[in-house]
Amino acid sequence: MSKEKVTEEDIVSRIDGEISDALGYGDTISEQRAKAMQYYFSEPFGNEVDGRSQYVDSTVQDTIEWIKPSLMRVFASGDELVQFEPDGPNDVAIAKQATDYVNYVLQRQNNGWEIMYQWFTDALLQKNGIIKVWWNDFDEEIREEYAGLNDIEFEALISVDEVEVVEHDEYPVYDEMGVQGSGFEHDVVIKRHTSGGEVEVDNVPPEEFLINREAKNIQDARFVCHRVRKTLSDLREMYPDVEKEDLKGGDAYAQSWGPERNARFSFDDSGNMFGIDNNPSTEEALEEYYLHESFIRTDYDNDGIAELRKVCTVGSYVLSNDAVDNIPFISITPIKIPHKFFGLSIADLVMDLQKIKSTLMRNLMDNAYNQNFGRYAVLEGQANLDDLLTARPGGIVRVKSPNAVMPLATPPLEPFVFQMLQYFDDVRESRAGVSRTTQGLNDQALTSHTTASAVNAVMTAAQSRVELVARQFAETGVKELMCRIYELLVKNMDRERVIKLREEWVPVDPSSWSDKMDATVSVALGHGNKDQQIMQLSNLVQMAKDAKQSGSPMISEENLYNISSSLIKSMGYQNVNDFLTPPQEQAPPQPDPMQDATLEAIKVDTQVKQGELAVKQMKAENEVNETKMDAKFKMAELNMELETGDQVKIG
DSSP states (O other), X not given: OOOOOOOHXXXXXXXXXXXXXXXXXXXXXXXXXHHHHHHHTTOOOSOOOTTSOOOOOOHHHHHXXXXXXXXXXXXXXXXXXXXXXXXXXXXXXXXXXXXXXXHHIIIIISOHHHHHHHHHHHHHHHSOEEEXXXXXXXXXXXXXXXXXXXXXXXXXXXXXXXXXXXXXXXXXXEOTXXXXXXXXXXXXXXXXXXXXEEEEEEEEOGGGEEEOTTOSSSTTOSEEEEEEEEEHHHHHHHOTTOOGGGGTTOBSTTSOOOHHHHHHHXXXXXXXXXXXXXXXXXXXXXXXXXXXXXXXXXXXXXXXXXXXXXXXXXXXXXXEEEEOSSOOEEEEOSBOOTTOSOOBOHHHHHHHHHHHHHHHHHHHHHHHHHHHSOOEEEOTTSBOHHHHHSOOTTOOOOBSSTTSEEEOOOOOOOTHHHHHHHHHHHHHHHHHOOOHHHHTOOTTSSOTTOOHHHHHHHHHHHTHHHHHHHHHHIIIIIXXXXXXXXXXXXXXXXXXXXXXXXXXXXXXXXXXXXXXXXXXXXXXXXXXXXXXXXXXXXXXXXXXXXXXXXTOTTOOHHHHHHHHHHHHHHTTOOOGGGTOOOGGGOOOOOOOHHHHHHHHHHHHHHHHHHHHHHHHHHHHHHHHHHHHHHHHHHHHHHHHHHHHHHHHHHO
């Protein structure tokens, strides 16, 4: 029995059903996120009474804003957000270059600090922070004007393939005598077409992100969607063949903004409470539509295995339908709930404390008002009510009898109210890890009897919750982001680029890198940890200097430079080359003149002694040679004598 092939109509129908289900599932999530945002802005609860205190505490905002500096100091205070680890000894240089360039792409090309700030804020306030990372191919057209070009310059300019001449004027050239030369001068206007690509990273508002309710994470989800408002002009730039008649059912004007967006803009009346544009544009190009960029798993090729596809739709109209490798979204949450996508925000932990503290403070303020402006018992007809109601310093109240006006006693507020306020501050500390000590507001944290180690231990314990959040962000989001940037560069960057890294212009070619590489993120919090790191690095520098001076082969100039540069970065200075010169750039050491003179004297003395030794050696050799000659002569004489003696005997 043959299987029926999945059509685009089937996919559109599935997408519509998934969107409706995700929006329905997200209604509760949206309401919770909108409530958290209202608490963050310290908006009224809706139970306020006229004539009584309407104070609203800011526990949610205070807690989040005190956590963010620690997180930003961890992830955005240096140039190396992550470090890539080499797979082998041959990958050391590649891993170092990948570390530098991937961090460059995020920090320099995409304003990494702003991305991190919004990403973390969304997570701390609205359960999950979402970012999108993708490869963006671009085709730009730049208009340029040139004047007074000679023939050679003009021909060189228009010979480039990417150049299109828009306007061109030429006129003859005359010398000082007014004689026309052989060449011409050119005024030209051109259009230069450039194409390329780069990694794009952008924050996604939580209300624009949809996911199926059973999902545990993004990459394994059955359905993920980016639901964003686009003008007709935007859609035509993205899809040149789109027509307005095709987009029926995708009109965004008739649809609400959603609770989160209303809460984000309503606290200062900068937005529209009802999601309807009060001044809609009459221009067709500026009409808005909901673009659904859906990632759905379906057996589109009818091979029996569901693959991941990216389907862009407006209403029921399909703009594109392509197979993709992964889903370009990354999520972080401060408190992960196992086996669920949506976690808990810091706001979820402390919203009830804000409401309780607001109620207690309102009672305190109402009691203070009653104490300062108390109520009175007045005998009817015995006092002038106009005088009584006109409260002014030194005012007179006319009465007919001495006891006509008597103050009513206001019971004092019980002292346990103040104890309760302190108690709920302690509860906030235990839940979120934010205390007066970590905020630097506790004047009792440092005393003459408090040791530095004790203070550091207290602050480290208070920061443990924040450190856990930082580790959660690092392992589940930041590392994935940097690895995703690495993979996009390897897959899509097809040409070498010359980039300034570590104060040097170096060629970078990610196509030569390995397909994947592990990354590590260093997470350390607090001034105590930072001070400890600086102290430890200072000790290492001194140990390295001592070892090098003693002639130990374990410490090289490069080792000492690396330790010193780490110390400088820990102090907050990023441009290390302002303080240190790399060993490979150092000039060879200049010899000491006194040392040179001593060496020269030693050299001359050595040469003299070598000459004397050579003379002595020659004399000795001569004496040996003379001795040998004498011995030969004597041997010859002896032989002659022997021969003569033998002849006499024979004769």
